[in-house]
Amino acid sequence: CQGDRYNIKTSNIAESINSALKRARGFPVQFLLEFIREKLGKWFWKRREDGLSLPTQHSRGVEYLLAVRSEIADTMTVQPIVGWRFFVKGGKMDCVVDLEHGKCDCGVYAVEKIPCSHAIAAGTSVGLHISTLVYPVYAKDFLFAGYSENIYPC
Structure with missing residues (x-):
């Protein structure tokens, strides 16, 4: 690969998502989609707040x-x-x-x-x-x- 390889340090993302969505798997699709939206909203909010509170130049x-x-x-x-x-x-x-x-x-x-x-x-x-x-x-x-x-x- 001649370009930047951003996946070198990541684990299997599908397994991570499956684990995060385990509680909602048996419910109807509409509930599953709302569960995913809520989960992503919480993750984005938390990471955005963490990014704002960093006292240093980098993570x-x-x-x-x-x-x-x-x-x-x-x-x-x-x-x-x-x-x-x-x-x-x-x-x-x-x-x-x-x-x-x-x-x-x-x-x-x-x-x-x-x-x-x-x-x-x-x-x-x-x-x-x-x-x-x-x-x-x-x-x-x-x-x-x-x-x-x-x-x-x-």
């Missing part, structure tokens, strides 16, 4: 990953190659990091669009703030926008 999950990876990055050594390319030694493997294109030899940065510990080490070595290395889709504004629509009853 809680991304901030946690950045904190853990920053601790690992502190133990690494960085050697500049050229421009925005760096050789980072340490961790499980030594890697070449390209901050301009968001790539690292470990593959994590290119797939997740969240900087790996190698990219964090390279970025901090040149004075970049970690949040500038995270792709914009993880910003709390994007999170809020994803749940901004209201789900009205019929």
